[in-house]
Amino acid sequence: MTDTLEPVGAAKDIDQVIVRFAGDSGDGMQLTGDRFTSASALFGNDLATLPDFPAEIRAPQGTLAGVSAFQVQISNHEITTPGDAPNVLVAMNPAALKSDVGRLEVGGTIIVNVDAFEERNLTKAGYIDNPLEDGSLAAFTVIEVQMTTLTKEVAKDLGVKPRDAERSKNFFALGLLSWMYSRPLDPTLEWIDAKFGGREAIVAANKAAFHAGHAYGETAELSEHHYQVRPATLEKGTYTSINGNTALSWGLVAAAHQASTPLFLGSYPITPASDILHELSKHKNFDVRTFQAEDEIAAVGAALGASYGGHIGITTTSGPGVALKGETIGLAISLELPLVVIDIQRGGPSTGLPTKTEASDLMMAMYGRHGEAPMPIVAAYNPSQCFFAAIEAVRIAVKYRTPVMLLSDGYLANGSAPWKIPDVSTLPEIPVHYATEPNQTNEDGEGVFWPYLRDENLVRPWAIPGTPDLMHRIGGLEKEDGTGNVSYSPENHELMTDIRQARIDKIADDIPLAELVGDADASICVLGWGSTWGAITGATRRLRSAGHKLAHIHLTHLNPFPPNLGELLGGFDTVICPELNLGQLSRLVRAEYLVDVKSITKMMGQPYTAGELESAFLDALNG
Amino acid sequence: MTDLSEITASDTTEVPLTTKADWSSDQAVRWCPGCGDYSILTAVQMMMPDLGVRRENTVFISGIGCAARFPYYMNTYGMHSIHGRSPAIASGLAIARPDLDVWVVGGDGDMLSIGGNHLIHALRRNVNIKILLFNNQIYGLTKGQYSPTSEPGKVTKSSPFGSLDQPFNPISVALGAEASFVARTHDMDRKHMQATFARAHAHDGAALVEVFQNCNVFNDGAFDAITKKANRDDMLIDLRHGEPIRFGAELERGVMLDDAGSAVLVDVADVGADKLLVHDEQQPDPSVAFALSRLASTPSEPTPLGVFRAVDRDEYTAASEAQVDAAKQQQGPGDLNALLHSLPTWEV
Ligand code: SF4
Numbered sequence: 001m002t003d004t005l006e007p008v009g010a011a012k013d014i015d016q017v018i019v020r021f022a023g024d025s026g027d028g029m030q031l032t033g034d035r036f037t038s039a040s041a042l043f044g045n046d047l048a049t050l051p052d053f054p055a056e057i058r059a060p061q062g063t064l065a066g067v068s069a070f071q072v073q074i075s076n077h078e079i080t081t082p083g084d085a086p087n088v089l090v091a092m093n094p095a096a097l098k099s100d101v102g103r104l105e106v107g108g109t110i111i112v113n114v115d116a117f118e119e120r121n122l123t124k125a126g127y128i129d130n131p132l133e134d135g136s137l138a139a140f141t142v143i144e145v146q147m148t149t150l151t152k153e154v155a156k157d158l159g160v161k162p163r164d165a166e167r168s169k170n171f172f173a174l175g176l177l178s179w180m181y182s183r184p185l186d187p188t189l190e191w192i193d194a195k196f197g198g199r200e201a202i203v204a205a206n207k208a209a210f211h212a213g214h215a216y217g218e219t220a221e222l223s224e225h226h227y228q229v230r231p232a233t234l235e236k237g238t239y240t241s242i243n244g245n246t247a248l249s250w251g252l253v254a255a256a257h258q259a260s261t262p263l264f265l266g267s268y269p270i271t272p273a274s275d276i277l278h279e280l281s282k283h284k285n286f287d288v289r290t291f292q293a294e295d296e297i298a299a300v301g302a303a304l305g306a307s308y309g310g311h312i313g314i315t316t317t318s319g320p321g322v323a324l325k326g327e328t329i330g331l332a333i334s335l336e337l338p339l340v341v342i343d344i345q346r347g348g349p350s351t352g353l354p355t356k357t358e359a360s361d362l363m364m365a366m367y368g369r370h371g372e373a374p375m376p377i378v379a380a381y382n383p384s385q386c387f388f389a390a391i392e393a394v395r396i397a398v399k400y401r402t403p404v405m406l407l408s409d410g411y412l413a414n415g416s417a418p419w420k421i422p423d424v425s426t427l428p429e430i431p432v433h434y435a436t437e438p439n440q441t442n443e444d445g446e447g448v449f450w451p452y453l454r455d456e457n458l459v460r461p462w463a464i465p466g467t468p469d470l471m472h473r474i475g476g477l478e479k480e481d482g483t484g485n486v487s488y489s490p491e492n493h494e495l496m497t498d499i500r501q502a503r504i505d506k507i508a509d510d511i512p513l514a515e516l517v518g519d520a521d522a523s524i525c526v527l528g529w530g531s532t533w534g535a536i537t538g539a540t541r542r543l544r545s546a547g548h549k550l551a552h553i554h555l556t557h558l559n560p561f562p563p564n565l566g567e568l569l570g571g572f573d574t575v576i577c578p579e580l581n582l583g584q585l586s587r588l589v590r591a592e593y594l595v596d597v598k599s600i601t602k603m604m605g606q607p608y609t610a611g612e613l614e615s616a617f618l619d620a621l622n623g
Numbered sequence: 624m625t626d627l628s629e630i631t632a633s634d635t636t637e638v639p640l641t642t643k644a645d646w647s648s649d650q651a652v653r654w655c656p657g658c659g660d661y662s663i664l665t666a667v668q669m670m671m672p673d674l675g676v677r678r679e680n681t682v683f684i685s686g687i688g689c690a691a692r693f694p695y696y697m698n699t700y701g702m703h704s705i706h707g708r709s710p711a712i713a714s715g716l717a718i719a720r721p722d723l724d725v726w727v728v729g730g731d732g733d734m735l736s737i738g739g740n741h742l743i744h745a746l747r748r749n750v751n752i753k754i755l756l757f758n759n760q761i762y763g764l765t766k767g768q769y770s771p772t773s774e775p776g777k778v779t780k781s782s783p784f785g786s787l788d789q790p791f792n793p794i795s796v797a798l799g800a801e802a803s804f805v806a807r808t809h810d811m812d813r814k815h816m817q818a819t820f821a822r823a824h825a826h827d828g829a830a831l832v833e834v835f836q837n838c839n840v841f842n843d844g845a846f847d848a849i850t851k852k853a854n855r856d857d858m859l860i861d862l863r864h865g866e867p868i869r870f871g872a873e874l875e876r877g878v879m880l881d882d883a884g885s886a887v888l889v890d891v892a893d894v895g896a897d898k899l900l901v902h903d904e905q906q907p908d909p910s911v912a913f914a915l916s917r918l919a920s921t922p923s924e925p926t927p928l929g930v931f932r933a934v935d936r937d938e939y940t941a942a943s944e945a946q947v948d949a950a951k952q953q954q955g956p957g958d959l960n961a962l963l964h965s966l967p968t969w970e971v
Contacts, residue, residue, distance in 0.1 A: 475703025
């Protein structure tokens with residue numbers, strides 16, 4: 001595959017670059033970032049992305065509230081975050097410049113669509129003077145490009161209306177950036193064909209704009225901005241670029257496949273979880289049933305009903321939905337049926353920040369039900385690992401007949417990274433056992449079925465309707481251990497409460513031990529969970545390569561904790577725990593192990609950057 | 624290891640003959656003595672042997688309330704779940720397992736108050752579940768507060784000066800949700816209950832049966848004016864498909880539609896028998912059935928009983944299965960490895 005516009009001339013080699021595309025919600029910045037990412041992935045770079053968009057589908061045009069941005073770091077070596085300060089900011093309008101210029105590194109490059117810098121837009125963004133003229137951007141290299149004009153110009157004879165032509169300007173920006181960083185063009189051209197196929201004028205306009213942007217770089221004496229980020233040396237294998245919600249969806253499909261059992265998703269649309277519903281609804285040929293319920297409560301209810309019928313019942317939501325599902329989760333705990341509740345966390349409380357990330361539902365996952373109602377918690381830590389976290393959640397739910405909470409967040413859900421596709425033969429089997437025989441004998445010597453007779457793991461049988469001779473009734477009322485008959489006996493309630501707790505505690509014997517990464521002889525250990533993994537890993541790598549000693553433990557199982565966690569943490573003078581909440585894991589760990597965890601918190605709807613954590617850890621190192 | 628398909632595979636052997644006793648569980652029934660729930664339970668237990676179904680393929684799901692204890696007394700599969708959510712749980716079960724007969728039992732509070740949303744959505748989707756709504760117009764298990772079907776002005780513990788609420792008419796609600804099967808019966812007439820429940824069972828789709836049920840502790844005699852033997856002739860209007868709607872000891876009264884489309888009570892002698900409304904439960908448009916449901920706003924006026932509506936409409940669980948089957952045919956059975964390679968890939 002060759003293209004006449006294949007980059008020529010000397011491109012300077014750089015190890016990585018962080019690009020941030022910012023524009024109005026209607027400017028197609030998510031798409032532009034996605035395309036830049038895909039081309040880079042196919043080129044072989046390591047990368048990580050951070051889509052950052054408003055909750056409104058179309059916030060007032062040209063305003064700060066309407067700015068939608070997409071940050072991506074591409075590199076020739078392994079990376080774990082979308083980068084700290086962008087090196088390049090593409091600002092499609094004044095609002096985008098104003099909202100994001102503060103993130104840019106000093107000396108960084110700003111590429112602006114100068115056509116958008118007219119009075120009305122400047123006013124809407126709150127500028128009194130035009131920043132392109134008042135010297136306020138002196139610390140940066142500013143490249144002014146008439147993207148709208150040039151796009152309209154190349155599209156004018158292609159049969160698109162001028163308004164539609166203007167909408168292709170994001171492809172102009174993408175073309176320009178593709179030239180600057182020597183991205184291959186074919187993936188984008190092919191994508192345009194596939195996406196807009198049938199609407200030939202639009203295909204032509206987008207391609208023309210893309211080529212024009214590319215040519216602009218080549219011809220407009222931007223040669224000092226011509227770079228090359230070579231492919232990263234990653235482990236051998238076949239890779240794909242995947243975001244957390246897609247990986248999680250595929251993990252659920254894989255888990256059901258490994259269990260040879262149908263999957264049932266009950267879900268109600270909610271940001272940022274809806275994409276899992278969208279994805280799973282495409283895969284009915286895997287024996288997947290998706291049910292878009294009338295509300296969050298019905299969604300989990302239907303999933304529980306399906307589990308009762310022998311399917312793997314799943315419900316996907318975000319924090320507000322978990323709040324609504326609490327009573328049904330309690331029922332699932334009482335019924336001791338498998339169920340996976342997936343919480344793609346977002347900023348709270350209440351509606352909070354629907355499109356921004358936060359990890360503040362850990363306490364709700366742990367304790368957010370009435371009564372003593374323990375349930376296992378599994379947390380994903382990077383986009384592709386959402387795949388394995390989903391399999392693990394299903395494994396625990398099915399094996400231990402319990403609802404399991406799987407925590408992800410908005411950053412993992414939408415962020416993508418290259419993923420070495422696993423060999424499906426290495427995925428764990430998930431054996432499913434339905435009861436088929438009576439398990440007890442009555443006084444008359446006849447076989448009878450006791451629904452709450454337990455095995456060595458304290459797990460009761462999964463006897464599903466349709467099984468002859470095992471008819472039985474279960475319910476939310478307290479039941480007698482063994483027979484499952486309704487029981488109000490004080491001793492029995494205490495016994496059942498203890499069993500429900502012991503059953504979950506015992507799962508600790510069946511999960512991976514906590515692993516220590518870095519220096520076992522360090523005096524400081526960083527304890528993390530969830531999506532902070534990337535930033536913690538980045539920060540500890542930097543500090544360790546600068547000669548500091550640091551250890552990192554990252555938890556994937558938050559209830560129960562891995563059995564060696566207490567002992568591991570006890571070996572350090574200081575344990576610090578960065579979280580996107582006000583210290584929820586810190587409190588759990590303190591309560592469990594009496595370790596004086598130092599909490600670091602951030603509540604800005606944004607993930608940590610490695611730089612932020614680097615300086616926080618450095619403070620701790622300097623005592 | 625037993626595969627799910629082994630359990631769902633249809634059993635081709637003859638369905639064993641059963642009696643009421645086979646359908647009764649060993650649990651002591653715990654309703655108040657004299658409660659209308661007993662006669663409904665008996666009617667169901669007596670009807671089941673006639674349906675030609677297997678106990679293991681029958682599931683009763685309930686929410687919370689007096690009525691919701693029902694599953695414990697049936698020797699079938701059963702779940703006593705949480706307040707209001709039984710239609711949602713039953714929907715999930717029915718969609719996952721179209722091979723089962725799924726019944727839902729609940730009271731007026733369970734179904735129309737806390738669970739009203741799930742009820743209407745289950746009905747509009749036409750999921751194959753059979754809902755028995757025991758309407759006693761009071762909250763029993765919480766000891767006597769007014770319910771969403773209590774008459775306006777009702778004095779209860781929570782409404783000492785009279786309830787301010789306009790009640791729901793369950794039949795109107797179900798018809799408004801375009802339920803494909805809507806019927807009403809009452810706890811004093813076992814035969815009528817059995818016939819009505821059997822019709823619901825035979826229906827392909829969601830079925831709602833309202834059962835007037837006496838709560839002799841907190842709302843005793845709520846339906847006496849219409850269901851007492853002496854009052855039945857004059858107060859109960861038996862709906863029969865294809866027949867003019869008439870009632871009264873001599874069938875001297877009837878129902879016709881007025882010019883505005885409302886159902887009105889008439890003396891047959893005044894209007895002539897040919898003016899009477901001929902009941903058509905299969906009419907696709909629910910308007911006439913709705914008009915019939917508005918004849919009585921409280922159980923002190925002549926009240927229609929029987930099947931208001933029974934229409935053919937796509938049933939949800941079958942449609943859901945059809946999508947799964949079509950996907951398997953068109954795309955082949957799921958290939959996990961192919962799925963993992965379905966986005967653009969590259970080699971390192
Ligand atoms: S309170 Fe009323 S409805 Fe409940 S069991 Fe007693 S009589 Fe029946």
